[in-house]
Each structure stands twice: as C-alpha cells, then as structure tokens.
Amino acid sequence: MAVPSREDLVYMAKLAEQAERYEEMVQFMEKVSAATDGSELTIEERNLLSVAYKNLIGARRASWRIISSIEQKEESRGNVDRVKTIRDYKAKIESELSGICDGILKLLDSTLVPSADSEESKVFYLKMKGDYYRYLAEFKIGKERDAAADNTLAAYESAQENAKGLASTHPIRLGLALNFSVFYYEILESPDRACNLAKTVNPIFDSLAAITMLGLANVKRTTFEKYLLLFSGDVSLLLFNIVLSIQHFHGEKVSVVFYLHVCVCVCIIRLLMRPLLS
Numbered sequence: 001m002a003v004p005s006r007e008d009l010v011y012m013a014k015l016a017e018q019a020e021r022y023e024e025m026v027q028f029m030e031k032v033s034a035a036t037d038g039s040e041l042t043i044e045e046r047n048l049l050s051v052a053y054k055n056l057i058g059a060r061r062a063s064w065r066i067i068s069s070i071e072q073k074e075e076s077r078g079n080v081d082r083v084k085t086i087r088d089y090k091a092k093i094e095s096e097l098s099g100i101c102d103g104i105l106k107l108l109d110s111t112l113v114p115s116a117d118s119e120e121s122k123v124f125y126l127k128m129k130g131d132y133y134r135y136l137a138e139f140k141i142g143k144e145r146d147a148a149a150d151n152t153l154a155a156y157e158s159a160q161e162n163a164k165g166l167a168s169t170h171p172i173r174l175g176l177a178l179n180f181s182v183f184y185y186e187i188l189e190s191p192d193r194a195c196n197l198a199k200t201v202n203p204i205f206d207s208l209a210a211i212t213m214l215g216l217a218n219v220k221r222t223t224f225e226k227y228l229l230l231f232s233g234d235v236s237l238l239l240f241n242i243v244l245s246i247q248h249f250h251g252e253k254v255s256v257v258f259y260l261h262v263c264v265c266v267c268i269i270r271l272l273m274r275p276l277l278s
Contacts, residue, residue: 006035013048022059025052026103033111040117046124053104057135060097064139067093094139101132108132120172123163127176130155130183137187149187156180 004012009032016025029049033041041049071086108129116122130152137148159176166173177197184194 004031006032009035010045010048013052017048017051017055020055022052022055026056028052030103030107033107036111036115038111038115040115040121041112046121050124050128053100053132057097057100057132060093060100061135061138064090064093064097097135097139101136104132105129119162119165120170123159123166123176124172126155126159126162127172127179130159130176131179134179134183134187152183152187156183 009028013025013028013032016022016028025048029045029052032045033049067086067090071083071090074082074086108125112125113122113129116125133148133152133155137145137152140148156176156179160180163170163173163176181194181197184190184197
C-alpha cells in the first residue's frame with residue numbers, strides 16, 4: 001500500500017474535521033508534521049493541527065468541569081460513596097487530558113518550535129505551548145501544578161517577547177495577551193497582575209483604535225472577519241478584560257448571570273455585523 005502524501009494527509013485531516021472525528025484528525029496532522037523533514041508547517045497545516053487538538057482537549061475540559069461541579073454538590077450533601085465514584089471517573093478524564101497535553105507538548109518541543117522560521121509561527125507555537133501547560137495546571141495539584149504553572153509562564157513570556165515584532169492588531173498577538181491574562185487570573189489567582197497585563201497590552205481597545213485609524217473602508221473583509229471570529233470563537237476571552245475591569249473597580253466577583261448577559265450581547269452584535277461581511 002502506497003504511503004499517503006503530505007497533501008493526502010491534509011485532505012484526510014479536513015475530512016476528519018468535517019466528520020468531527022478529532023482523534024483521527026490529530027493523527028493525520030501528526031503524520032503531516034513528521035513528513036516535513038524539519039521544514040515549517042504551512043499556515044493551513046498549522047491551523048488544522050491547532051483545531052484538531054483544540055477540539056480534542058476542549059471536550060475533555062468541558063467534561064472535567066461538569067464532573068467537578070457534580071463532585072462539589074455531592075460533597076456538600078455528604079454523599080461519600082458517590083464522591084468516591086465521581087473522583088474515580090474524574091481521574092479517568094484527567095488521564096486523558098494529560099495524554100493529550102503531553103502529546104502536543106512533545107510535538108511542540110521536538111519539531112514545531114525548532115522548525116519555526118517566521119516570527120508569527122514562533123509566537124503561535126509558543127502561545128500554544130503555554131495554553132497546553134495551562135490546561136494541565138487547571139487540574140493538576142501540588143508540585144505537578146506548580147511545574148505546569150511555571151512552564152506556562154515561561155512559554156507565555158517567551159511568546160510575548162517574540163510577539164513584539166508583530167502588529168498590535170495581529171490576531172495571534174491578541175490571543176496571546178488574552179490567554180496570558182486568563183492564566184494570571186485563573187491559575188495564579190492574581191487579578192491585579194492580570195489587570196496590569198491588560199492595561200499594558202490593552203489588546204482589544206488598541207486594536208479597535210488602530211482599525212479606526214486605518215478607516216473601515218480600507219480594512220479588508222478577511223481582516224475584519226478574523227477579528228469577529230477571534231473574539232466570538234472563545235467568548236470568555238473576549239469578555240475577560242470587561243470582567244477584570246469591573247472587578248478591579250468594584251472589588252467583587254462578577255455574577256454568572258451578568259456574564260451570560262454580556263455573552264448574549266456579544267452574539268447579537270456579531271449577528272448584526274454579519275451583513276457588513278457579505
């Protein structure tokens with residue numbers, strides 16, 4: 001049987017994405033990475049790899065949060081037997097999370113980061129490295145959590161340093177700033193540092209100002225669409241600066257109800273903006 005070409009593997013990855021078979025999508029893109037002979041992945045290949053792992057890890061992260069919430073409820077009710085059952089099941093999910101994160105982190109260290117020639121791709125992969133260490137820090141405990149947090153910080157700081165050459169409006173630079181803020185807030189539990197980072201980079205407002213300076217008439221449709229996709233793709237990140245600002249000035253947690261209301265507003269705005277992109 002003939003060995004599939006790089007183009008065939010990319011096509012198979014796209015098919016797997018359409019079929020929502022993300023485990024196989026990851027396998028195809030790992031084979032693409034192995035077929036590069038040390039050269040850099042194309043932008044399309046890079047994005048496919050990112051999408052594959054994001055969907056693979058995203059389902060498990062969502063499962064872990066749901067199970068953790070159920071665990072807390074049963075624990076508060078004193079249901080010892082059920083808590084033990086839940087923790088055993090949660091451990092299975094955590095094992096899957098660890099395996100996925102270890103897989104992409106190994107690929108990043110061995111192939112993707114060393115082969116990154118452009119500034120953009122290097123920032124992309126270092127950000128990705130920070131993201132997956134952050135995902136580990138979400139559920140690890142003790143020294144393992146500390147190690148994951150340290151590695152997250154190192155990766156994000158390296159990405160931030162390399163991102164200085166990118167435009168402030170660059171989607172990857174925006175995503176990095178937002179994810180870095182999430183790390184400070186959720187993992188290090190340091191809202192002040194998260195606020196300081198948001199103030200320093202000020203990604204959303206700086207970018208909107210830059211777009212205004214260029215003039216909406218001169219902004220390419222694809223560029224404008226990228227911002228909408230970036231901001232709506234992970235609404236929690238888009239709202240993060242808003243949430244931090246409110247908490248910073250009022251000194252209290254923002255309610256989930258308020259958070260959901262803002263999410264709905266963002267979705268409505270995006271729907272209203274859609275005719276401008278047609």
